[in-house]
Amino acid sequence: MNEDPFQITDSAALEALYGTPAVASLRKEVDYIHPHYQAFIAASPFMVLASSGPGGLDVSPRGDQPGFVEVKDDKTLLLPDRRGNNRIDTLRNIVTDPRVALIFLVPGVGEALRVMGHARITTDPELLGRFAVAEKLPKTVLVVHVESVYFQCARAVLRAGLWDPARQVDRKSLPSTGAILEALSQSEIDGEQYDQELPQRLKNSLY
Known part of the structure; x- marks a missing residue:
């Protein structure tokens, strides 16, 4: 196999290519949850959680009402683990x-x-x-000891048009979850039945 002659393999080459970070990009990072950063967490109904283990990397979406991740103090976050698919990869x-x-x-x-x-x-x-909701408890709570916090600038969201209603995708334009499962399970799962039952199943298993 031929090696990529343009592959970058060390930090020095990266730094030569990208240059020095702007002062603001360094000053924004702190080792605690500043009150301004607490405001972002309190307003957020959605977050993504990344982890690493013997089986490799994992990234998992988490969502609930704004403030579902609680700031216990300026070094600690509390995250309830709501109902899911029980893979518990994270x-x-x-x-x-x-x-x-x-x-x-x-x-x-x-x-x-x-x-x-x-x-x-x-x-x-x-x-x-x-973290009980309608008398239903999460099975576990993650206690996160914070070591680094900073905001990411808006460029990625602006480029993606993430909050632009005109760029929202019609769900029907993509394969349904049932169709995906039927194909990947080689028809062991009935996709049409799965899709029919999914809305009620989601409603009944949010908490």
Whole structure:
């Protein structure tokens, strides 16, 4: 196999190509959750959680009402683990490697908030009860010790037109979840039946 003659393999080459970071891009990073950054977390109904483990990398979307991730103090975040598909890929990773990275998004806002730190998984009854919804408890809560926080500028969101209603995609233009499952399971799963039952199943299993 021929090697890519243009491949960059060291940091020095990257730095020569991209140049020196702007002062603002460095000053925005802190090792605690500044009150301004707390405001972003409180307003966010959606975040993405990245983790690493023996099986490789994982990234998982998490969403709920704004403020579903609670700022316990300026070094600690609390994240309830709501119902899902029970693959628990993220949790399996954290058991063996506690390093995590989070990105918070706020609808209509261009900037994203990036958080890095270490997480632990707890079943502390007090914390579970703290995140009860309609008397339903999360199975676990992630306690994230924060080590780095900074905002990401709006360029990516602006380029994507993420909050532009005119650029929203009609769901019917893409394969349905049932169609995907039927194809990948070689018809073991009935795609049409899956699609018919999905709306009610989602409604019944949000919490």
